[in-house]
Amino acid sequence: MQDSISNKVILSVSGLRKNFGTTEAVRGISFTISYGEMFGMVGPDGAGKTTTLKAVCGLLTPSEGQINLFGGKVIRSGKSTQRRIGYLSQRFSLYGDLSVDENLDFFARIHGRKDYKKDRTSLLEMTRLADFTTRPAEKLSGGMKQKLALACSLIHKPEILILDEPTTGVDPVSRRDFWMILSQLRQEGLTIIMSTPYLDEAERCDRVALFNKGTILKLDNPVRMKETCGFRVFEISTPVIREADDLIRSKFPFAPQLYGDRLHIIVEPGSKIPEQILHLLTENGIIVLSSGYITPSLENIFIKSTESEHAG
Amino acid sequence: MKESLNRVKIIVVKEFRHLFRDVRMLAVLTFFPVFLLLMFGYAVNFDVDKVPIGVYDNDKSELSRDLRSALTASGYFYESVQINSDEEIFAVINSNKAKCVIVLHENFSKDYYRGGEASLQYIINGTDGNSAGIIQNYLTSFTAGYSNRLRSEMLEANGLTEYIPVDFRPIFWYNPELKSTKFLIPGLMAMILIMICVITVALSIVREKERGTIEQLDVSPVLSYELLIGKTIPYILLSFLSGIFILLAGFVLFSVEVKGSYTLLFISTILFISASTSLGIFVSVISDTQQVAFSIATFASMLPAVLLSGFIFPLESTPAAVQVLSFITPAKYYIITLRAIILRGAGISAFWEQLLLLIAYTSLFLILADLVTKRKAMKQ
The missing domain is CATH 3.40.50.300 (P-loop containing nucleotide triphosphate hydrolases)
Known part of the structure; x- marks a missing residue:
């Protein structure tokens, strides 16, 4: 095209x-x-x-x-x-x-x-x-x-x-x-x-x-925007999404993005935050069905950009 | 130029399609003039005719019967009730069985034949001051006429000829029967035309704004004046048809014929429709919804046309402030013109100022509409 x-x-x-x-x-x-x-x-x-x-x-x-x-x-x-x-x-x-x-x-x-x-x-x-x-x-x-x-x-x-x-x-x-x-x-x-x-x-x-x-x-x-966005998206799937969200918010200075039964956490490349969050969730008895890095969507980029603007 | 005319033509065709498919609007535009014509022609009538009178005849003589017969022979009055006591007079007037009671006292004929003054009394219900005044005038005129007739007969019986130093013979020009319908028809034509022009033009333009279609036309080769001309032509034609219909109906139903020039009538109608259309365009510019446009258009067209144009109430007898205020409606100028052309058959010298005022009115509202449009555009 x-x-x-x-x-x-x-x-x-x-x-x-x-x-x-x-x-x-x-x-x-x-x-x-x-x-x-x-x-x-x-x-x-x-x-x-x-x-x-x-x-x-x-x-x-x-x-x-x-x-x-x-x-x-x-x-x-x-x-x-x-x-x-x-x-x-x-x-x-x-x-x-x-x-x-x-x-x-x-x-x-x-x-x-x-x-x-x-x-x-x-x-x-x-x-x-x-x-x-x-x-x-x-x-x-x-x-x-x-x-x-x-x-x-x-x-x-x-x-x-x-x-x-x-x-x-x-x-x-x-x-x-x-x-x-x-x-x-x-x-x-x-x-x-x-x-x-x-x-x-x-x-x-x-x-x-x-x-x-x-x-x-x-x-x-759009493709280049995702490739060059400068962050990674760590996705966690859990049946108790609200509890997990509340817990992360209480311990970290950022808010995850919620998509149905999944949480998206935007992190810098090489960040240790995903491991820390997984540890926090299991320590508090929250079941994690799956987790891993995914390609950022435009929505992730848009939300991240608006957050950055607010922070700026 | 050719392209521009073509675009106007395309908009006119579209507008006619809207018009013929909007059954409610079409019904209103068709039946509203008919309704107003019938209402003002028949129901709203300021003529006093067939007035019910009560008769309290204490004389019951040949003379009293002759007077009563002469009174009802005019057709203006009929005896609705016979009264037999003073108390009944109040009851008859109060129950509206009679608008007026004639009291003939028991010596009415005796006084007359003795050569004295035979007096009679009229008691008129004054609740409706206008009608009461007209009834009084009729009765005064009748009594004077009847009195003259008796005097002539008496002089003739004595071999004398009547001598009248000053003979009063009024002649009513243009409307000898003094029919109020003839006075109302031109005003009615003005009222119907202004309503059609202002309301329909305003609604048709605002409809485009409200539905967002005007945005599509804005992003097209259509120029704003082409849109305005295209959208107003169908309603101008419709107004003309209504005008012709009113004139025909006025002639057929109420014998109101055009005594003056049809050319002048055509020109003055064009100028009036232009003035009304410019008012409609101005209303469309200041309104964003059809509801608002309808309210403003009705208020701006109908109320002044009825109250301030001289349609019903003669402007000469209104306070000076109202006379000044009356300049806000083009119906005033058109009604003066129409009455001159239709009723009096007058030439342009009788109303040329009114035509100039109509042109000034059209220019004023088109300029105002343009200024408001530009001001709005600057804000956008």
Whole structure:
């Protein structure tokens, strides 16, 4: 997938700040995206992902900083840039009383496309909506609505696709379908920038920016991010997870990350802490089903980064 | 330019689709004018007609019967109850069986034939001051007419010719029957048009904001003025249809015909719809939800159109402060224009100031809407 990424920059964000009154939604972030890249923005609600995407789309005016898209500066409502963007907003924003076909026709024609019928057919097939062309958009399921919204944002053949949490609230099957479509688009060379709260989705991107409180904590390829994170994750499985957690918290100056019946302890390479914890648990009669080092996940990295930020 | 027009056309088609699929909205837009027309044409009527009167005839003479017969022959009054005692008068008025009681005392005819003054008494229920005043005017007019007739007959019987130094003959122009419906129809047209324009335009634009579809349009080649024009055209056409319907219904049901120029009527209606639409656009700019937009649009359009436009209450008789306040509704200017064109058949010299005010009103609210939009955009 990396092969189709060009060295040419399609989007560059430099020192972007955005304030809403006294609230700083985005605090001076910078990044660039190359043609053909799939760029993920991950972070909790209020991290500044949507604000950044809207600023890139020319829907918001930056308080500071500059955004360049297709080699030109993005200005609010700059139509020459906007017509080259495919944008899918966070919430369903199509016309519920218009049918699938009518929504697609409207967005194609409003972009000045006349010869869109063939593309419409292929988009309907790709999104598996071909059997529902006459159904009003409001009568579609959540996943189908999002796929229709995606089709509408693609009907005018954009050069960059900007997706704001496209799979939030979508069922797992539709989510998988959605990702299959995105993978296909990615392979066809379309530049995709998306925000998501799901870290497993972010792992599929070429590069990921971890957002928190309006800043980018880390930005890299997900695999490289894991390799170079500078810590190891020691996983302990136990049937009495709460007791084990309380015990570790009482004896060590850090908190384990809890995942179901497993505890993740982030440690420096070569640290003796895992042995000390295992000893502590067995000494206190806590059964350990399994233990060992695992590859850090993006979630581990994200949590560690936010903790470091708090500590800093 | 061609591209721009094409985008407007696409938005107009989309808007018509929304309109025809929103059955509730369509029903409201269709039946609301009909309802108002019937209500104001038939139910809300300031004419005093077929007034029930109680008769307390103590004379029971040929003359008293003649007077009663003459009174009811006008069609304005009918005898609803016969009264036989003083106590009954109070009961009849109090129970609303009669709005007025005529008291003819026992010497009514004797006084007349003796050449003296035959007096009669009218007791009118004054609870509804407006109706009471009109009844009083009718009765005063009737009594004067009846008295003149008796005097003429008496002079004629004595071989004399009546001499009237000053003959009072009022002539009512434009509305000789003094039908209030003729006065109300132009106002009704203004009220219906302003409501359709302001409310539907405001709702249709805010709906895009509320549902987030405006964001999709923002990230498209559609310019904001194209969106506004595209979204308002269907409702402007609908308003025109309503206007034509009201004029036709006014002619068929209430014999209100357009005496003046249709061209002037068309131009003034265009200007009024523009003014109302600009108010609707302004409401849409300051509202973020359809609920808020509906409340503001209703408040901004209907209330001033009913209370401050001269639709029902003549503005000349209101306090100076209210007259100043009346400038906030374009309905005021349009109603003055409509009454001039429809009822009087007047030319543009009678109302050109109103047309200029409508243009000023349109410009003012479009500028305000633009300023608020820019201010909001700066905050975003």
